[in-house]
Every structure is written in C-alpha cells, then in structure tokens.
Amino acid sequence: MKIIRAEELTPNMSFAINPNIQERVRKIISDVARRGDEALKEYTRFYDQIELTDLRVRPNELKEALSQISPELKKSIQLALENLSFSSEKQAAIFKKLHDLKVEVRPGVLASQKVIPLARVGIYVPGGRFPLFSSLLMAGVPARIAGVKEIVVCSPPGKNGLIHPAILYTASLLNVEEIYKIGGAQAVAALAIGTQSIKRVDKIVGPGNEYVVAAKKELYGLVGIDFTAGPTELLIIADRSADPGLIAADLLAQAEHAPQARSWLVTDDPILAEGVLAEIKEQLKNLKTAEIAGESLARNGFIILVDCLEEAARIANQLAPEHLALMIENPDSILGKLQNYGSLFIGKFTAEALGDYSSGLNHILPTNGASRYTGGLSVKDFFKLLTALEVSREGLKQIGPAAILLAEAEGLVAHAASIRRRLKMI
Helix, strand or coil: CEEEEHHHCCCCCCCCCCHHHHHHHHHHHHHHHHHCHHHHHHHHHHHCCCCCCCCECCHHHHHHHHCCCCHHHHHHHHHHHHHHHHHHHHHHHHHHCCCCEEEEEECCEEEEEEEEECCEEEEECCCCCCCCHHHHHHHHHHHHHHCCCEEEEECCCCCCCCCCHHHHHHHHHCCCCEEECCCHHHHHHHHHHCCCCCCCCCEEECCCCHHHHHHHHHHECCEEECCCCCCCEEEEEECCCCCHHHHHHHHHHHHCCCCCCEEEEEECCHHHHHHHHHHHHHHHCCCCCHHHHHHHHHHHCEEEECCCHHHHHHHHHHHCCCEEEEECCCCHHHHCCCCCCCEEEECCCCCHHHHHCCCCCCCCCCCCCHHHCCCCCCHHHHEEEEEEEEECHHHHHHHHHHHHHHHHHCCCHHHHHHHHHHHHHC
C-alpha cells in the first residue's frame, strides 16, 4: 500500500474494460445468438470444465441443496432478507404513489402516467472463488417487492457441476425456480438474447467479473442493465481519533474481494497512516485470504495525505467511491460536503461489511465514479414509467397549431400534416 500526497493523485483512476476481453465477449455473444444452448454447454465445458446435460437446476438438486445449509446460516440469510425487505417496502411505497397520475395540461389535453413492474428480470450471481448468495438477496428482494413476476437466476457451477447450496437456498426464499447453471459472458448473452431453453429477459442485474461487465456493456440497449460495475471500492476518511486496527481490518475486507479491488484511506494525520500500514502487515499474517488481499493492496491500495478534512471531502467527491466510510471525531463537520458515493458508513462501529450483508442496505452499488450520476440498486430499478395522452376536440384547438409550426420548423412535414388533417375535422 502506497502513501501519497493529495497532489500526486492521477486525474483518472477509473477502471477501463480490457479491449481484448471486449473483443472475446463480442464473439461469445455472437456465438450464443447463433447456436443457443449448444454454445452455452460448450463455453461451460471450456471455462468451468463441466459437462452439462441440463442447463437448468432440477427440482431434486434444489431440494438436496436445502438440506446442506446449516440452521445458523439459514437464520442469518433470513435476517438479512427481512431487513432488506423492510427497506425495500419503504422504497416501494414511494414509487407506488406515482400510479394513476393524471394532469390536465390544457383544457381537453389530458396527460397521464402509471408505474408498473418489469415483467421478467435476470439476476447474475457470481460463483467462482466466492459464491455471492448475498447478491441474489440484494437483487431478488427489491425485484419481488416491486412486483416482478418472473425472476431468472444464472450462476456458474462448481467443480461438482452444481450451483452452491447457499445460492439455491436463497433462491428458494425468493420463490425463484428458474435457475440455470451457466456463468460468464455466455450467461449474460443468453439472458439478453434468449436460447432454446432460456427465454430472454427485460433487464439484467447483479455483479460479475470483467467478462460479465463487458457483456452487459455490449448488450445494453437490447436489454436493460443496472450498471457496468468495475472492481469494488472503499474509501475511508479518518483523522487522529480513528483506530488504525479498525481501518486496516476494513481495508483488508475490501481488498480480499479480488486483486483488482480498490482500498483507499484519506487522512490528515501521517502518524495514523503509518499505524494503519503496520496493522495491515500484522493482520495479513493470520488472514486466510492474505494472498488476494495483499496483492490488491500492493496494486491498488493508497493512503492519501491531506492538509484538512475539507480537502478529504473534495477528494471523495472526485473519486466518487462505491463505499465511503467516515472514521472522524466530528462527522457532521463534512457530511454536508459529501455528494458522490454509493453508500456512506458513519462511525467506528459501522463496518462497511455490515452493508454487504445484514443491515438492510443494498450492496449492488455504482463503481468507477458512476456514483456521480446514479445510486445503488433499489426497488425503482424494477419499475418502468408509462405515459399516455388523450386529446379532445377542444384540446386539439389548444395545442395543435403550435405543434404544426414546431414540426414544420424542424422540416418534418408529415408530422404537421397528421395534425392539420385532424384540425380540419373540427
């Protein structure tokens, strides 16, 4: 982990998709579009070393998986589901108030809108090194509460050819039965385009590796997506009152996700910076994921020294991190200055990891500076707003002539003619 001054920050620390990966992903998408299920099985054989006979999880596999989860883990998953459901219900109440909105713009000109849930949503759940069943909760709970009727899950199989039992248990809690044992760009392609076995979805949500991100980016427009999330990020702002051991623990927790993960500390105290480095070195000794976390911190970890906390807030807004944590004596002193983050964690007892699991917050969050223009996944991502217009004879008199002039000014004479023809009728 490197210590640098604020002025040494590079203007652009964003994550760029590898062009070689993007090209490979285009070929995978084209292949899935052309050959469907056959291509999915072939890519699973190549990338996962698994020979699939059935793409879909069978009922007996689901039933067997449920018996492999300990009662303690089941209770913890259920607690996380309850807390996330509570938060999502409150969000849904806001959006549902928009139903049946009608406005008389002018006499005889009635504009209306309604908000309805998406019909069919695909959720990508990473398997691999870490089976992120918590991400299925984060996507599935708000989708269900929004009223999405059809939820499809794709997740890569393990070496035994099966999806991790905790993922299947979580799916059962969400009443999701359509689950496919495929991962990577090929899974995203199948969800977006459809194959012989998989009906296409309206939107794809959930985190994934570089191939998944590249596929979502490539297919956006043909299908809706949440966002193209890059490596996970944590930025901690700390002052001399902070505990270096807690800071080190949080930075390591972030770093263990992947070598590409980004863990940053911004502080106005050089002594704290040195203390955090010492703690990281010590805590790495007993960490099972030390190899990944150590590589991540060596490649992407920064301690940024600033002159004051106001400067720290400016840097946080510039980097727009996925997770932003405050470990300072008086958080209120800079709270009003912070504008760009996925989720904010305030105080020494508020571990960012709580946001990943049981707090009720959604952990599917924007990265790569995307929090400058969007927030994390929520119930609103599973609604769509539909508008309608109803114009009477009187209303046509009110707005028709202006529309004709506007259309002709743009050179769209057929537009103008369609309105003029109606005006002649009255």
